[in-house]
Amino acid sequence: MSRARVLLLNSALGPLDYRVPREMQVEPGSIVLAPLGPRQIAGVVWEPERMPSDAEVGDNRLRNLLGVYDLPPLAAPLRRLIEWTANYYLAPPAAVLRMALASASALDGGRTVIEYRATGHVPERLTAQRQQALERIGERQGLVRELAAIADVSDGVIRGLVKVGAIEAVEVAVDDPYPLPDPAFAPPELSAEQRSVANTIVTAVEAQAFQPYLLDGVTGSGKTEVYFEGIAAAVAAGRQSLVLLPEIALTEPFLKRFEARFGHLPVAWHSDLRQSQRRRAWRAIASGEAKVVCGARSALFLPYRDLGLIVVDEAHETSFKQEDGVMYHARDVAVMRASFEQVPIVLASATPAIETRQMVEIGKYRELKLPGRYGVAQMPTIETIDLTQDPPAKQRWLAPSLVAAIEETVGKGEQALLFLNRRGYAPLTLCRHCGHRFRCPNCTAWMVEHRLLARLACHHCGHVMPPPAACPECHEEDSLVACGPGVERIADEVSALFPEAKVAIVTSDTIWSPAKAAEFVNRMEAGDIDIVIGTQLITKGYHFPNLTLVGVVDADLGLQGGDLRAAERSFQQIAQVAGRAGRGAKPGRVFLQTREPGAPVIQALVTGDAESFYAAETESRREAGAPPFGRYAAIIVSSEKLDEAVETANRIGLSAPETEGMMVFGPAPAPLAMLRGRHRQRLLVHARRTLDVQDVIRQWLSALEWPRGVRVAVDVDPYSF
Numbered sequence: 060m061s062r063a064r065v066l067l068l069n070s071a072l073g074p075l076d077y078r079v080p081r082e083m084q085v086e087p088g089s090i091v092l093a094p095l096g097p098r099q100i101a102g103v104v105w106e107p108e109r110m111p112s113d114a115e116v117g118d119n120r121l122r123n124l125l126g127v128y129d130l131p132p133l134a135a136p137l138r139r140l141i142e143w144t145a146n147y148y149l150a151p152p153a154a155v156l157r158m159a160l161a162s163a164s165a166l167d168g169g170r171t172v173i174e175y176r177a178t179g180h181v182p183e184r185l186t187a188q189r190q191q192a193l194e195r196i197g198e199r200q201g202l203v204r205e206l207a208a209i210a211d212v213s214d215g216v217i218r219g220l221v222k223v224g225a226i227e228a229v230e231v232a233v234d235d236p237y238p239l240p241d242p243a244f245a246p247p248e249l250s251a252e253q254r255s256v257a258n259t260i261v262t263a264v265e266a267q268a269f270q271p272y273l274l275d276g277v278t279g280s281g282k283t284e285v286y287f288e289g290i291a292a293a294v295a296a297g298r299q300s301l302v303l304l305p306e307i308a309l310t311e312p313f314l315k316r317f318e319a320r321f322g323h324l325p326v327a328w329h330s331d332l333r334q335s336q337r338r339r340a341w342r343a344i345a346s347g348e349a350k351v352v353c354g355a356r357s358a359l360f361l362p363y364r365d366l367g368l369i370v371v372d373e374a375h376e377t378s379f380k381q382e383d384g385v386m387y388h389a390r391d392v393a394v395m396r397a398s399f400e401q402v403p404i405v406l407a408s409a410t411p412a413i414e415t416r417q418m419v420e421i422g423k424y425r426e427l428k429l430p431g432r433y434g435v436a437q438m439p440t441i442e443t444i445d446l447t448q449d450p451p452a453k454q455r456w457l458a459p460s461l462v463a464a465i466e467e468t469v470g471k472g473e474q475a476l477l478f479l480n481r482r483g484y485a486p487l488t489l490c491r492h493c494g495h496r497f498r499c500p501n502c503t504a505w506m507v508e509h510r511l512l513a514r515l516a517c518h519h520c521g522h523v524m525p526p527p528a529a530c531p532e533c534h535e536e537d538s539l540v541a542c543g544p545g546v547e548r549i550a551d552e553v554s555a556l557f558p559e560a561k562v563a564i565v566t567s568d569t570i571w572s573p574a575k576a577a578e579f580v581n582r583m584e585a586g587d588i589d590i591v592i593g594t595q596l597i598t599k600g601y602h603f604p605n606l607t608l609v610g611v612v613d614a615d616l617g618l619q620g621g622d623l624r625a626a627e628r629s630f631q632q633i634a635q636v637a638g639r640a641g642r643g644a645k646p647g648r649v650f651l652q653t654r655e656p657g658a659p660v661i662q663a664l665v666t667g668d669a670e671s672f673y674a675a676e677t678e679s680r681r682e683a684g685a686p687p688f689g690r691y692a693a694i695i696v697s698s699e700k701l702d703e704a705v706e707t708a709n710r711i712g713l714s715a716p717e718t719e720g721m722m723v724f725g726p727a728p729a730p731l732a733m734l735r736g737r738h739r740q741r742l743l744v745h746a747r748r749t750l751d752v753q754d755v756i757r758q759w760l761s762a763l764e765w766p767r768g769v770r771v772a773v774d775v776d777p778y779s780f
């Protein structure tokens with residue numbers, strides 16, 4: 060008889076064995092439906108020797124597999140990637156598999172789905188709730204569940220709107236083919252420098268061997284144009300390309316440029332897709348029909364049939380690190396995927412991470428350099444404004460010299476960008492009378508005032524409260540004061556200074572979907588915005604030739620907190636936002652407001668001497684045995700009960716193994732000591748680079764037990780600590 064080991068999609072049990080009925084054909088990678096208790100659940104057939112099972116069951120007790128999906132089996136390189144990710148990040152394989160199967164939304168059969176959309180007919184006497192729901196839905200279309208989520212109402216409200224004829228059902232085909240990108244549609248004239256780099260990438264795509272490249276080019280040097288040549292070569296050879304982007308907001312400018320170069324859009328993969336779009340994309344990726352996919356980090360685990368090239372754009376970006384669920388670093392997993400698939404990978408960045416630079420240093424990655432901007436565009440000049448010498452007025456945040464520069468820029472009909480990495484109006488609200496501060500009830504964090512949304516919000520758990528009229532503690536009215544600036548407050552200041560100017564705020568509160576990003580890009584390009592005020596969302600990817608001035612409101616902000624990567628991250632962020640200035644024919648100027656003009660980060664930016672800065676940072680990492688020279692793993696113990704979290708963390712600490720080359724610090728309260736109502740304790744493991752620290756931690760933790768309400772999560776290569 061034939062048995063199969065199956066990694067189930069939604070099971071904490073680990074892989075289980077099943078009997079394969081005589082008439083059924085399965086192979087490793089087959090996507091199957093299996094019984095689990097009273098449920099039916101999808102899974103993937105695995106090689107038993109690669110996926111040990113805790114529950115060895117005799118032949119006579121096996122249950123039958125129920126069916127095989129009519130979908131291509133998951134190929135061996137993807138199965139190896141799933142195993143590697145689960146092993147390296149100490150995550151359940153089923154959780155990684157879920158990413159590959161995109162939460163199974165792809166599996167449902169049928170060539171059409173029924174979706175819903177507004178008819179345009181608004182019946183009289185609609186309740187306020189239904190009316191508001193219709194407004195929120197606007198022109199969007201989706202399943203009842205999806206529309207209900209958009210409108211923030213129950214499914215019943217949507218069904219009610221269907222009954223009265225305000226919303227109608229439409230049949231959507233989910234197997235329509237995607238148009239093929241045309242490599243010859245509009246190839247650019249590359250400069251000699253660009254041509255030579257592009258040739259290297261094209262040759263690598265044609266050779267189809269694993270090789271990582273660091274494409275290190277200053278902002279505006281044409282990195283995108285150059286890796287597009289690699290994609291063109293892959294398309295010409297009939298292979299697929301994957302471009303990973305760090306944020307969904309960057310998808311829109313990317314799509315536009317791609318379409319201009321290849322005549323058609325690539326397939327986008329991100330969290331804003333409807334289920335039908337997700338399913339269509341998944342299937343086209345699995346069949347090989349989708350030739351170019353661009354997406355957020357989750358696109359990394361999709362079942363490409365014939366991958367030819369991976370690109371990670373803005374490869375230094377911190378948002379490639381996933382901080383919950385499977386805590387993986389998409390840049391690093393992308394390199395592993397390229398190695399399993401035996402294809403080249405291009406990591407593109409103007410400010411590569413120290414880890415990536417070190418890989419070049421030791422010869423594992425090859426470096427491709429584009430040292431100058433394309434065409435007539437020059438790098439912007441960068442100057443400091445010493446806030447101790449040139450202070451803003453009271454309760455103001457822009458220094459007089461920055462205000463003068465904005466005035467001059469806007470007066471010439473050019474655009475200005477002010478960068479402050481703080482959403483909302485003010486980071487802290489307090490009572491002048493009794494000193495009360497508004498704290499999130501679920502997190503160790505202040506409630507942040509958002510005037511545009513008329514509420515206070517926690518940026519960690521999403522808890523919101525209406526803006527209070529009086530202090531909840533001393534009941535004093537009119538005693539609440541906003542402390543410090545957020546982007547909204549800067550926008551107020553700018554509007555007061557330049558009442559005629561058209562001002563836009565760009566944060567995740569205002570740009571939360573690709574459609575919103577498109578709207579912003581269009582307004583910028585049409586000159587419908589004079590001054591943009593934005594968070595890190597505005598720092599990369601965008602290309603606005605008429606934007607000639609960048610002001611960094613608080614260049615010292617990123618250095619606070621002082622974790623290992625603070626200086627590097629601060630440098631990257633400011634260099635990126637500075638890179639938005641002067642990308643066209645008009646020269647760009649950048650002003651950094653600082654209280655410490657002599658700080659190494661600021662000096663590196665002003666002098667343009669990134670090399671010395673990186674060299675010093677790298678040296679101090681080497682001395683501390685910090686990454687990439689040593690490794691860290693964080694063990695986070697959390698519980699709703701503080702004593703349980705502390706007790707468990709202490710026991711884990713006491714049973715730490717004596718391992719050569721490894722040290723354990725803590726437990727101590729984690730940097731966010733309370734998050735979403737859970738108390739968090741942290742142990743930090745520091746290890747020699749060559750130590751298999753995952754294996755040590757696996758054995759260490761497997762010998763212990765903890766109460767039901769306690770969660771123990773391991774963050775391997777944690778980003779910030």
Ligand code: ADP
Binds near residue numbers: 247249253284
């Ligand atoms: P980076 O990604 O390095 O910041 P981009 O690829 O965005 O640079 O290029 C900056 C600008 O210069 C873009 O508008 C791009 O279209 C243009 N550009 C770069 N190289 C060329 C080229 N060879 N021909 C025409 N335009 C180019």
Ligand code: ZN
Binds near residue numbers: 499520521522
């Ligand atoms: Zn909170």
